[in-house]
Amino acid sequence: MTKEFGNPEVEKQEIVEQDQAERTRETRLYIPRVDIYETKDAIHVVADIPGADQDSIDITVDKNTLLIEARVEAERPVDYSLTYAEYGIGDFRRKFTLSNEIDQNGIEAVVKNGVLSLTLPKVGPSEAQKIAVKSA
Amino acid sequence: MVLRRRSSSSLWEEMDKIQREMNRLFDTTNVNRFGAILDFPAINVWTKGDTGQVITAELPGINPDELEIKVIGETLTISGSRPSQEQNDDVQYHRQERGFGNFVRSIQLQFPVETDRVEANYEKGILKIWLPRAEQDMPRKILVNKKA
Numbered sequence: 001m002t003k004e005f006g007n008p009e010v011e012k013q014e015i016v017e018q019d020q021a022e023r024t025r026e027t028r029l030y031i032p033r034v035d036i037y038e039t040k041d042a043i044h045v046v047a048d049i050p051g052a053d054q055d056s057i058d059i060t061v062d063k064n065t066l067l068i069e070a071r072v073e074a075e076r077p078v079d080y081s082l083t084y085a086e087y088g089i090g091d092f093r094r095k096f097t098l099s100n101e102i103d104q105n106g107i108e109a110v111v112k113n114g115v116l117s118l119t120l121p122k123v124g125p126s127e128a129q130k131i132a133v134k135s136a
Numbered sequence: 137m138v139l140r141r142r143s144s145s146s147l148w149e150e151m152d153k154i155q156r157e158m159n160r161l162f163d164t165t166n167v168n169r170f171g172a173i174l175d176f177p178a179i180n181v182w183t184k185g186d187t188g189q190v191i192t193a194e195l196p197g198i199n200p201d202e203l204e205i206k207v208i209g210e211t212l213t214i215s216g217s218r219p220s221q222e223q224n225d226d227v228q229y230h231r232q233e234r235g236f237g238n239f240v241r242s243i244q245l246q247f248p249v250e251t252d253r254v255e256a257n258y259e260k261g262i263l264k265i266w267l268p269r270a271e272q273d274m275p276r277k278i279l280v281n282k283k284a
Contacts (some may be wrong), residue, residue, distance in 0.1 A: 012178075012194075015158070029170040033232060033233040033235075034231060034233055035229070035232050035233065035234050036229070036231040037221065037227050037229045037230065037232075038227070038228045038229075039226055039227055039228075040226060043230075046221070046234065047170060048196040048197065048234055048261070049158045049196065049261070050194040050195070050196040050260065050261035050262050051260055051261065051262055052260065053260050075262075077182050077184075077190040077264075079184050080182035080183060080184045080189075080190050081138060081182065081183060081184070082181070082182055083178060083181050083182065083183040083189075084179075084180065084181035085149065085152065085180045085181075086156070086179050086180060087178040087179075087180060087194055088149065090229065093234035095146070107235060112197075113196060113197055113200075113258070113260070113261045114194075114195075114196035114197065114260050114261015114262065115196045115197035115199060115261065
């Protein structure tokens with residue numbers, strides 16, 4: 001249950017382009033690490049996207065797909081050169097499939113200190129619909 | 137088919153990555169006696185000639201007030217903790233990939249640092265520490281005396 005910082009979590013996972021469209025931006029693309037948890041009224045998605053802020057995050061809902069994209073501008077200290085690197089800098093992208101129980105118009109997103117928190121409210125229990133059968 | 141288009145400079149990055157992955161396979165002692173993780177956060181080091189270095193680290197979701205940065209001699213220590221998510225019966229986790237807990241990372245610097253002028257800022261989840269090299273450690277040009 002408790003998953004603490006272990007080595008596998010330290011490394012960012014890079015997306016290797018295979019069947020998805022070729023990118024035109026010359027940066028790397030990473031999969032943000034996320035926590036997904038469910039409460040009584042909502043599903044929460046928390047994603048680590050260091051280097052991105054509210055202006056560089058795009059969240060799109062298309063049918064049942066939720067897409068999180070975050071652009072990260074590589075900020076290089078002026079006049080300094082990179083001499084040792086343990087992490088790569090690049091954009092983030094991750095796709096999720098939503099279930100029908102989510103109210104797609106009520107999704108809220110907040111970003112703070114490089115962490116994006118999404119709240120996906122559940123729709124109230126839909127009333128069972130009875131279809132009347134008419135006799136012809 | 138996997139097609140990779142990479143410039144040669146990132147070949148080194150790729151080799152570094154493989155090396156880190158190999159180290160990870162054989163190295164299990166990344167936790168200290170108090171359970172704090174010793175190889176988090178990952179850092180990048182930027183150098184400017186002889187004048188100093190900038191260390192950046194990805195630390196999303198940290199309260200900057202709880203972050204402790206210390207410079208002792210030629211060692212920089214970054215420590216802090218990342219809060220764990222609320223755990224109770226009403227919350228059901230589907231996925232938990234983000235790490236949490238305490239971490240301490242010590243970095244051996246290449247030169248003594250002008251401790252009064254060390255600056256750090258935390259923005260968008262990225263920590264940046266400016267480490268100017270100590271004045272007395274700056275390289276000096278030695279003049280060669282010529283005999284008349």
